[in-house]
Amino acid sequence: MKIKVVVTLCALGALWSGGAMAAGPTVVEALSGSDGAKLTRAGKVQALDEGDELQTGDRVAVGARAAVRLLFGDGTHLTLSGGCDAELAKPLLGAAGMVLHKGNLSANVAKPPVPVVAKPGAPADLRFFIKTNAAVM
Numbered sequence: 001m002k003i004k005v006v007v008t009l010c011a012l013g014a015l016w017s018g019g020a021m022a023a024g025p026t027v028v029e030a031l032s033g034s035d036g037a038k039l040t041r042a043g044k045v046q047a048l049d050e051g052d053e054l055q056t057g058d059r060v061a062v063g064a065r066a067a068v069r070l071l072f073g074d075g076t077h078l079t080l081s082g083g084c085d086a087e088l089a090k091p092l093l094g095a096a097g098m099v100l101h102k103g104n105l106s107a108n109v110a111k112p113p114v115p116v117v118a119k120p121g122a123p124a125d126l127r128f129f130i131k132t133n134a135a136v137m
Contacts, residue, residue, distance in 0.1 A: 024073025025053040026088055026096065033082065035063020059087040062103070072096050075110035076128055089131055097129035105130070 028050050031037060037048040040059040048060060048068065062068050062084045070078045073096065080086055084103030091097070098105070109128050129136055 026073065027071050028052045028054070028068060029071040029077070030069040031066070033063060033066030035066040035082070037062045037066055037068050037080075054088045056088055056090050059085070059101075061085045072110075072128070074127070077108045077110075079106045081105060089129070092129055092136070095127050095129055097131060099131045 028048060031048060031050050038061045039046050039048040039052065039054075040061070041055065041057070054060070054070070060068060060080060062080045062082055064082045066082055068080045068084075070080070072078065076096070078098060081104040084105055085101040086103070086105060087099040087101065089097040089099045107128070107130070112127070
C-alpha cells in the first residue's frame with residue numbers, strides 16, 4: 001500500500017478583484033535538471049518545455065533529478081520537485097490550483113493587488129488551492 005504525502009496550501013484573501021483570478025495562462029517558466037519532465041494531455045505524452053502553456057487536466061510528471069517552475073496568471077509561482085506528479089486542476093470558485101498525485105511542491109502565492117482587509121464573519125475569497133487525496137486547501 002502506498003502512502004501519499006499530503007501537502008496542502010491555502011491562500012485566502014477577503015478582497016481581490018471581486019474574488020476572480022487574474023486572467024492568463026499557466027506557463028512553464030523554468031525546467032531544470034537532467035531528467036526533464038513529461039506532459040500528459042488528453043492521453044498523449046510529450047516532453048515538457050519552457051514556455052509551454054498548460055490547460056486544465058494537463059498532468060506533469062517530473063523526472064527524479066529535475067524540477068519544474070510554473071507561473072500562474074496571477075503571478076503565483078509553483079515549483080514541482082523531482083519525482084512529483086501533479087495535474088492542473090479545474091478552477092475552484094474561480095481560483096487556479098493543482099492536484100498533487102505524489103511528490104513535493106512549493107508555492108509562492110502572489111500578493112493581491114489590493115490590500116486584504118479581513119472582517120470578522122465575512123467569507124474569504126479562495127485565490128489558489130492544492131488538492132491531495134486527503135484534503136483541499
